[in-house]
Amino acid sequence: MSLLTDEIRALIGREVSYTAPEELGRAAIRYYARAVGDDNPLYTDEAYARRHGYDGIIAPPTLICETNQYADLPPDADGYAGHDWHIDIPGTRKVRGGNTYTFHRPVRPGDVITATWRVTDVAERRTSGGQEMLIVSSVADYTDQEGRPLVTNEETIIYVALKEER
């Protein structure tokens, strides 16, 4: 049986947009850098950032690709409170494929971020072990309060068919 049903195929082109209720903020930037363990002063030291050609501190590049704070959604049963297409395919396991980020300009504490997610493709493949899998490709465009691009995030999520035996 094919995982690529008409219903799944119809996801292509689906789009959803989230705008943060507030500016990103300096605390969010410092917290992220600290959580990662990255002590780069560009993220926390205003004078250092200015000395190196920025208008002040910047966010670690991958921060806005990840944070759920602008989605502002309630947590689901698994505790997840971010963007999701809610694709439920019985008999499969969902795993992350990978990401490609393109950084258009550094993100600053005063930026109010909008994330627009779009499904770009769904494709059926087989794993090297012969299991069927479905690959869902999405792209997220992150923009600032003026609609200018910040980051593009291309993401693949894979649904692998579970083996019959338990």
Added chain:
Amino acid sequence: MTEPTATGPTVTGPTVAVGAEVPPLERTIGLRDMIAYAGATWDWHRLHYDPEYLEERRLPAPVVDGQVFGALLVEQLQDWLGPRAVVRRLHFRFKNLVFAGDTVRCTGRVTAVDGDTVTVEQRIVVVDGDEPERAAVEPAGAEVVLRVPEER
């Protein structure tokens, strides 16, 4: 593309040439670090901390949020190249899950230099003493622009 042996700007910092090794970045990711990352990214998925959830799915330990590896790959490059480096593009594919308490090592190598743009390939493995390395993230890599330093 310039000559394959081209060398990028060397105004300050390390010499950046094709074949140059990016100094490895090693990090042990404990449950506390994972909790901090979950908080910083507003991601409270039970996969990253909840023993009950993990047991139901027969997972041996809390699973490290894969996106943290993007942050480590950027950190590895910026630790090496300093504040003049601007990462323009970063890609990575997940190979194997990484669990709480694992130590990961990011490695990398310069594959191209074109004017002020440096291309690197990177990889993240889980290291555990004498055990064979386990690939966590590969392939991975980045395009980095080296700005001419401007003093203000």
